Amino acid sequence: MRKIYVLDTNVLIHDPKAIFNFVDNEVIVPISVIEEIDKLKRDPTTGAQARITSRVIDKIREKGSLSKGVELENDIFFKVEIGYGTIKLPEFMHKELVDNKILAVTLGIKEENPDKKVVIVTKDINMRIKGDSLGLEVEDYETDKVNYSELYEGSYEVDVSDETFKTFEKTGRVKIEDVASKENEPNCFFKMKNSGKVISGRYSKTKKRIERMAFADVSAWGVRARNDEQEYAMDLLMDDNIRVITLVGRAGTGKTLLAVATGLEQVVERKKYKKLFIARPIIPMGKDIGYLPGSEKEKLKPWMQPIYDNIDFLSENKEDKAGEKVVMGLESLGLLKIEALTYIRGRSIPAGFIIIDEAQNLTPLEIKTIVTRAGEDTKIVFTGDPDQIDSPYLDANTNGLTYLAEKFRMVDISGHITLKKGERSKLAELAAKLL
The missing domain is CATH 3.40.50.1010 (5'-nuclease)
Known part of the structure; x- marks a missing residue:
């Protein structure tokens, strides 16, 4: 009918x-x-x-x-x-x-x-x-709805035979058919267990094998991974071949910190990209504070403060407002740009490292708009927590971040990790679990 x-x-x-x-x-x-x-x-x-x-x-x-x-x-x-x-x-x-x-x-x-x-x-x-x-x-409009509770996490835990474990331990590679019974997502990670021992690797779809991670233990702007999921995220973030990355996880799991640290490392230290571009959607939590005085930069500062906080943490100089000073220095050199997501439409960003923070507040259409801005040799990292959405018409199943993670799960140049363990503080971890 x-x-x-x-x-x-x-x-x-x-x-x-x-x-x-x-x-x-x-x-x-x-x-x-x-x-x-x-x-x-x-x-x-x-x-x-x-x-x-x-x-x-x-x-x-x-x-x-x-x-x-x-x-x-x-x-x-x-x-x-x-x-x-x-x-x-x-x-x-x-x-x-x-x-x-x-x-x-x-x-x-x-x-x-x-x-x-x-x-x-x-x-x-x-x-x-x-x-x-x-x-x-x-x-509800459900055409682009994703079941967040069943979202692909980017990693698997499997029990393997003694022979498979020893082969990987010795050579750093093992055939996918020796570990998984089906064709898996490209760039997914496997935590392989045998007799109480654990070793992890990343699946290469083109080579049809699981290989040792190349970047899991690197130091990016003074930061190293603290748990398995952060190691997986670091491996994706530092790999030039991965162009689109989605990092999902609750508050305190290190999504934004890892993205900013690896971005600074690859733009400033290793000079792999021309500029680090960081943007956030301007959506307030709770009642909006209305129009703000001052220049564009002064207006944006309250919205961008979480980015400054992360750069503060990463700064060797622990004096007051160290993050702001680092930002000003990098901006003056043309290596860093922090701005509202509103201004990205219509732009083309070649050879850039782009971080879109709080991406759970974006619609699938807005996510598409951002990804299509990427020029040649550009890498885009989306971070967010689908359980903390401030947009009134989005939820964990309909936001652009989970939509992108699901749609790109079988794409060779993309990677996804769900971070679970909080590393901000014991209090933050307890609050995320219990509240």
């Missing part, structure tokens, strides 16, 4: 091409959604997606009248709905709110189409609650 899907604004902002994913069904966008998208075009965090959405719908308009409906490919019927203004909502529901206008339109469509299933698609939890309480069918 063909269904009628009514799309909320946040669905189109999350995925401007969502309209084309409802194959063999009808898609309705209320006119109030179009009005809201127009307002969001001026918002620095949603402006790009809003403009893309407008262009997508305008392209559909060229095929026919949006008010009468347009037949699209894959048997999709699309329409912009302007009617049903007379539908009555409960008195306590303010009629001017966009959410309530969408609910009214959906009630009207349902009333006019009693033989069809009418569904509101929204990423807003409260909108789903309100719709359900009015007797409407509601759904």
Whole structure:
């Protein structure tokens, strides 16, 4: 049975091409959604997606009248709905709110189409609650959803025979079929156990074998790995052949510190890349503090303070504000750039080492935008904790970080590690576990 899907604004902002994913069904966008998208075009965090959405719908308009409906490919019927203004909502529901206008339109469509299933698609939890309480069918937009609880961790623990263990210990390599029974992800790690002994290696898909890690024990800007997962992360971060890396883990596991340390090491000391580029999405935790005074750099400082804290930790000079002084020195030499993620769109960054921190607050579309900015010989590292998301319309299953990790798991030039053990402090580790 063909269904009628009514799309909320946040669905189109999350995925401007969502309209084309409802194959063999009808898609309705209320006119109030179009009005809201127009307002969001001026918002620095949603402006790009809003403009893309407008262009997508305008392209559909060229095929026919949006008010009468347009037949699209894959048997999709699309329409912009302007009617049903007379539908009555409960008195306590303010009629001017966009959410309530969408609910009214959906009630009207349902009333006019009693033989069809009418569904509101929204990423807003409260909108789903309100719709359900009015007797409407509601759904989340799940086209790009990943099951975070089953996310690939980047490493495996396996028991191996005496012969296999001794072969790896002696030669530093072993055939994949001697360790794993199936074709594994490229650049995944194996912790091989035998009679209480443990040894680790990384899988090379091109050579069909597990090899000894080349960079697991290196010192990057004075930092060495403290546990197995950090060794795996270090091996990926220092390898020139790995171009996209996702580091997932709760607070205190060392994601950002390892990324910044290896970035500084390879840009400043080893000169493998021309510049270290560090960016974070500007999304506040809790209530926003509003507009900030000063220059662009002064405005960004509160958002970028975690980066300064990490460079502070890495600085040999432990005097006050050592991190800021190191940053200023490297910026003056053109080796480092710390800025808001807002400014990355439209750029091309060749031969750069890019770190995107707090990437769990990005949508899959924003992640795509960032990865497509990479020029020749550029390496991109995404770090984040999917359990700490500040964006109101994302969760552990729908954010761009987990989406990228899942989609790139079989790509030869990518690597992923889930870091589990906290190394910041005993207190931080306890808080992450118990709270």
